[in-house]
């Protein structure tokens with residue numbers, strides 16, 4: 001048997017970090033596929049460009065968003081919902097790239113959700129200073145399905161609370177290539193993203209990109 005120091009080093013760079021029952025960070029799970037994912041996203045956003053949506057309360061979101069898959073998440077003065085077409089174009093959302101769907105399914109499987117098949121991906125783009133305030137993700141009909149999130153580009157501090165908004169959130173650093181799987185008891189926990197600090201990432205420049213894979217149908 002050959003003893004490959006480099007291989008051992010490579011495997012040591014990827015590890016599971018449980019946050020609480022139902023939530024686990026898979027550090028650098030997506031790192032090897034970073035360029036592939038960014039290329040796929042670039043193609044999606046030529047068809048469904050990033051846009052700053054308006055909340056029902058009339059505020060413009062600081063993160064720009066797009067979606068791919070059977071449904072996209074949209075918000076406007078009428079409320080939040082999943083929609084089968086992009087309201088900007090009236091066209092169906094771009095297809096969910098198979099390589100991205102497979103990566104999300106394999107992350108979920110590695111976290112104990114072997115049957116997760118996402119059908120939608122929400123793409124969030126954060127410029128320096130952009131944030132996301134504490135919220136719950138509860139627009140998906142099947143709350144037994146987890147959500148898989150992939151962080152790319154500039155680092156972020158993720159805020160992870162509990163079932164009630166008042167619970168003081170944990171602060172979890174997420175960097176390029178980190179994947180988080182949220183399911184079970186953590187699925188409805190409040191969460192948010194602190195304002196992105198300035199920096200330049202070699203692949204994304206002055207942005208953080210977050211992908212969330214969801215089962216919407």
Ligand code: MD3
Pocket residue numbers: 122124132137147149180182186187188189190191192193210212
């Ligand atoms: C915990 N996005 O798109 S991903 C969102 O970094 C969203 O862009 C953040 O919150 C971002 O809705 C956080 C991590 C995440 C996603 C869904 C969750 C954490 C979650 C659902 C339940 C609990």
Ligand code: FE
Pocket residue numbers: 135136137191
């Ligand atoms: Fe969320």
